Amino acid sequence: MTTVEIERSMAPAAATPSRRSQRRGGLAGYVFVSGYTALLLAFGVFPTGYSFYLALTNTRGQFTGLGQFTKVISDFRFGPAFGNIAVYLVMWLLLVVVLTVVTAVILRSRVRPGLSAALRFLYYLPGALAGVASVLVWLFMLSPGVSPVTGLLRALGLSTFDQVLAPGNLPVILVLIAFWTGAGGWIVVMYGALNNIPDEVMEAARVDGAGPWRTAWSIQVPMIRKWIVYMAILAFASGTQLFVEPQLLQTASLQRVSPTWSPNQLAYVLAFQNGDFNAAAALSVFLLVLGLIVATVLVTRSGLFKVGDE
Amino acid sequence: MTAITPRQRLRSGSGKAAAGRAGGAASLLVVIVILAALLVFFVLPVIWLLLAPTKTDVQLDHAFPLSFGSFSQLGRAWQHLTAFQGGAIWQWLRNSAIYSGGALLVTLATSVPAGYALAMMKFRGRKLLLTVTLVTMIMPSSALVLPIFLELNLFHLIGTAWSIILPFSFYPFGVYLVYIYFATSLPQDMLAAARIDGASEWQVFARVALPLARPVIGLVAFFSFVGNWNNFFLPYLVLPSSDQFPIQVGLNQLLSSTPSFNPVAGKGLDITSPELALAIIIAILPVLVLFLFSQRALVSGMLAGATKG
Numbered sequence: 218m219t220t221v222e223i224e225r226s227m228a229p230a231a232a233t234p235s236r237r238s239q240r241r242g243g244l245a246g247y248v249f250v251s252g253y254t255a256l257l258l259a260f261g262v263f264p265t266g267y268s269f270y271l272a273l274t275n276t277r278g279q280f281t282g283l284g285q286f287t288k289v290i291s292d293f294r295f296g297p298a299f300g301n302i303a304v305y306l307v308m309w310l311l312l313v314v315v316l317t318v319v320t321a322v323i324l325r326s327r328v329r330p331g332l333s334a335a336l337r338f339l340y341y342l343p344g345a346l347a348g349v350a351s352v353l354v355w356l357f358m359l360s361p362g363v364s365p366v367t368g369l370l371r372a373l374g375l376s377t378f379d380q381v382l383a384p385g386n387l388p389v390i391l392v393l394i395a396f397w398t399g400a401g402g403w404i405v406v407m408y409g410a411l412n413n414i415p416d417e418v419m420e421a422a423r424v425d426g427a428g429p430w431r432t433a434w435s436i437q438v439p440m441i442r443k444w445i446v447y448m449a450i451l452a453f454a455s456g457t458q459l460f461v462e463p464q465l466l467q468t469a470s471l472q473r474v475s476p477t478w479s480p481n482q483l484a485y486v487l488a489f490q491n492g493d494f495n496a497a498a499a500l501s502v503f504l505l506v507l508g509l510i511v512a513t514v515l516v517t518r519s520g521l522f523k524v525g526d527e
Numbered sequence: 528m529t530a531i532t533p534r535q536r537l538r539s540g541s542g543k544a545a546a547g548r549a550g551g552a553a554s555l556l557v558v559i560v561i562l563a564a565l566l567v568f569f570v571l572p573v574i575w576l577l578l579a580p581t582k583t584d585v586q587l588d589h590a591f592p593l594s595f596g597s598f599s600q601l602g603r604a605w606q607h608l609t610a611f612q613g614g615a616i617w618q619w620l621r622n623s624a625i626y627s628g629g630a631l632l633v634t635l636a637t638s639v640p641a642g643y644a645l646a647m648m649k650f651r652g653r654k655l656l657l658t659v660t661l662v663t664m665i666m667p668s669s670a671l672v673l674p675i676f677l678e679l680n681l682f683h684l685i686g687t688a689w690s691i692i693l694p695f696s697f698y699p700f701g702v703y704l705v706y707i708y709f710a711t712s713l714p715q716d717m718l719a720a721a722r723i724d725g726a727s728e729w730q731v732f733a734r735v736a737l738p739l740a741r742p743v744i745g746l747v748a749f750f751s752f753v754g755n756w757n758n759f760f761l762p763y764l765v766l767p768s769s770d771q772f773p774i775q776v777g778l779n780q781l782l783s784s785t786p787s788f789n790p791v792a793g794k795g796l797d798i799t800s801p802e803l804a805l806a807i808i809i810a811i812l813p814v815l816v817l818f819l820f821s822q823r824a825l826v827s828g829m830l831a832g833a834t835k836g
Contacts, residue, residue, distance in 0.1 A: 246650030252643035264674035365592030512665035
């Protein structure tokens with residue numbers, strides 16, 4: 218998980234554009250968007266198209282149909298990589314959805330505003346360590362002896378670093394890292410969404426005799442449902458793309474962790490160790506299409522984003 | 528804990544006060560346990576990290592985890608770290624600054640006018656551009672890293688500074704933030720007034736819109752810089768030699784040179800756990816400082832995202 222996660226978390230400010238009857242532009246509009254459009258074509262559209270081209274051809278540029286795709290799917294590392302990601306995603310989504318919503322509800326309705334703001338900031342702070350730094354910090358946290366919670370690790374039967382990095386533990390470790398750097402940002406967003414619930418609604422629940430937990434379950438959670446869905450979808454999309462975290466864990470584990478733990482790592486190995494750019498492109502196309510589908514559904518179906526003003 | 532507002536506890540009617548008080552105490556306990564556990568989880572590693580470079584390897588293993596070692600040990604860790612590959616860490620930091628700073632300038636120069644035009648002007652293809660922007664914004668950026676590598680390889684751009692700066696500069700989220708900002712807070716009437724006074728489109732943008740956009744420019748700059756500073760995947764693929772690495776890839780190299788995690792390759796080097804911890808702190812320092820100083824703006828920015836929905 219990266220700060221990109223957090224960045225995105227502020228994204229769904231559904232536009233409520235003012236009336237555009239007087240909007241002008243034409244040629245000037247094109248000039249204003251030209252620089253950005255060039256970057257979009259160069260680093261969004263072109264690489265996507267080129268990956269498709271590579272995935273459908275071989276090294277000599279001959280069209281091979283779906284050959285590269287069947288080659289990648291039948292690779293013995295393909296299934297395990299997507300299986301690993303699936304296990305990780307289930308755990309990560311359950312944890313991030315339940316804990317961020319519960320925490321945001323508590324911070325919103327049961328804690329004084331000053332303390333609530335301080336806690337939100339402290340929870341959010343590890344977001345500054347997203348990426349490589351977070352993995353290195355957690356290598357220390359999970360290394361018996363150095364770790365400040367060595368006692369806890371030993372109680373769990375983990376007395377050497379090797380035991381901690383056993384392949385079966387990897388999803389849990391990755392979830393811990395992702396939660397540490399990303400959850401705070403989501404708590405801030407969920408808190409903001411809860412803040413947006415009109416006071417009258419909360420007051421009505423109170424008058425009807427609903428306690429804080431009842432109010433949370435019957436009023437607050439349903440009213441921020443679309444934000445929860447938004448968070449889950451983004452967490453899912455970025456979870457499919459894991460690279461940095463398993464790659465560094467692999468480095469630190471002295472190759473005991475598979476170098477092709479995640480699909481992106483497999484694509485990396487295909488490109489850099491096997492030199493098979495066509496197969497790497499085919500795998501990238503899988504991941505790209507997955508990301509594109511999720512993003513397109515979210516943009517066009519969720520109602521969180523408005524692109525037109527009609 | 529004084530965390531709970533009195534109002535919450537007074538809420539239950541006097542008739543069921545006793546039952547309410549018992550239930551209230553239990554739920555208060557749950558609240559405190561959750562908040563405290565999360566606080567420890569989020570903050571303990573940060574505090575540990577800040578203290579680690581002051582201790583020796585042995586102290587890290589045996590002393591109280593949250594104890595302070597000594598300044599002289601901190602100095603030793605500093606010397607060992609800066610001596611690694613003849614001061615490679617300074618080169619890495621300089622590279623990170625060039626890549627993130629360069630990308631920041633190009634991002635602002637392209638995304639602010641684009642977001643403005645998408646919000647305030649009419650042209651064919653506007654809706655398409657906005658939709659594509661939203662989709663690429665939602666799509667995880669790492670999905671495009673390998674394709675971008677393949678593209679750079681096609682054009683023989685591997686290993687140049689521009690092969691990092693330009694892909695970093697493509698920042699659809701920044702365009703969207705600017706778009707939302709202008710669409711929701713800049714009245715068309717203000718632009719119309721300026722146009723009636725004879726201002727050109729460029730003058731309207733530069734004299735009316737741009738001065739008002741300072742908050743959102745700060746926000747875009749912050750997210751762009753932080754994201755690029757912490758980016759690992761693209762430079763890891765694109766840059767072949769150590770003197771071009773940004774600090775994140777440099778950290779990876781330090782990791783594989785640490786006997787703590789790599790007894791074979793790290794043998795004979797002075798990069799042990801305290802040095803690695805110090806390197807992590809140095810690597811994140813710019814971002815951490817930004818986090819601390821833009822805390823209020825940041826949170827309000829993130830809230831703007833959530834509360835306008």
